[in-house]
Amino acid sequence: MALIVQKFGGTSVANAERIQNVARIITDTYRAGNSVVAVLSAQGDTTDDLIAKAMEINPRASKREMDMLLSTGEQISCALCAMAIEAMGFPVVSLTGWQAGMKTNKAYGSARIKSIDTERIVSELGRNAIVLVTGFQGLNKYEDITTLGRGGSDTSAVALAAALKADLCQIYTDVEGVYTADPRRVSGARKLDEITYDEMLELASLGAQVLHNRSVEMAKKYQVKLEVLSSFAKKPGTKVKEVVKKMEKTYVVGVAKDKDIGRLALVELEDRPGIAYKVFSLLSKENINVDIILQSIGRGDTKDISFTVKRGDLEAARQILEEHQESIGFDHIDVSSNLAKVSIVGAGMIDNPGVASQMFEAIYGARINIQMISTSEIKVSVLLDEEDADKAVAAIHKSFFGE
Secondary structure: OOEEEEEEOHHHHOOHHHHHHHHHHHHHHHHOOOEEEEEEOOOOOHHHHHHHHHHHHOOOOOHHHHHHHHOHHHHHHHHHHHHHHHHOOOOEEEEOOOOOOEEEOOOOOOOOEEEEOOHHHHHHHHOOOEEEEEOOEEEOOOOOEEEOOOOHHHHHHHHHHHHHOOOEEEEEEOOOOOEOOOOOOOOOOOEOOEEEHHHHHHHHHOOOOOOOHHHHHHHHHHOOOEEEEEOOOOOOOEEEEOOOOOHHHOOOOEEEEEEEEEEEEEEEEEOOOOHHHHHHHHHHHOOOOOOOEEEOOOEOOEEEEEEEEOHHHHHHHHHHHHHOHHHHOOOEEEEEEEEEEEEEEOOOHHHOOHHHHHHHHHHHHOOOOOOEEEEEOOEEEEEEEHHHHHHHHHHHHHHHHOO
């Protein structure tokens, strides 16, 4: 008998018919002789609808009360799915994140899991019950409900799999696995049979929306066996693991796109020691993450520094830097929000220097201008105009994977 943790996203439980489908998947796994813990997201657009309701009442609602509200979406999904499983004649219990022992830090809206007390879940499994757990939420030291932020249900599932020492963690979504590009936008996208944790982490961080990067980080840390598969098609998915077959021959495994990009450029910045530290430490204190950084060669006594942040942090970053303009010493800030980042990822890239030039050739062939470039051992990212992003992805994918 294996212990399997399954996670179902919002599209998988969007309506009554799909909840019945999820109930069948869970019970089929149970009937095969496995113990099952299933983590469910809120139905469809429920979270967005709840946010809209809050905005009607109080656009400046506290994060604590927002977490109180948003946590209800997953409770609805779990209760309804438990009812469906009950109707099929199987033993089942639905648990909230806190009933399942999910302990988090105090950061409302973006909490991190600190520990999981698995006693209740183990007890329910001991009486042969199917256990459904609300994703995306936990309880902090003040016994307040917290939510884990974007992708939180993925993280909940992997954390439970790690804590329970599960044999497998299956992430069910609306696509059949991890693809070389978004199959909904790139017609020639190919499903991967397997991918390394590091490659999956890069793809998730660079805009691929199949798995959240925090869940992949946790899976790698605790060596959780992951599989990404569709809740709508009975087909093998993509396995995420430490080492994959023929890894050294795989130069590029995927192309990712991220449109949640903003760029700031400090123009005519004083060219003196410590300036870069001052700029980025100010942003760090406000929890603003910086991605691609480009510093020009100094001319005279000045230089320019350009860097990217999430669009939601763009205005806050601008305000912080303008407030310290005199002490930093720059002429003005240029701000751009109509940008996108397109990236290629592959563990074999480090030993194949021609990969980057092949990517740039494909972009040139599509007559697209590159504005910034960032590289690491397993990825190359370029910044370009948002309107060119889909065309760039298509051109790069065709270059590496054919039609």
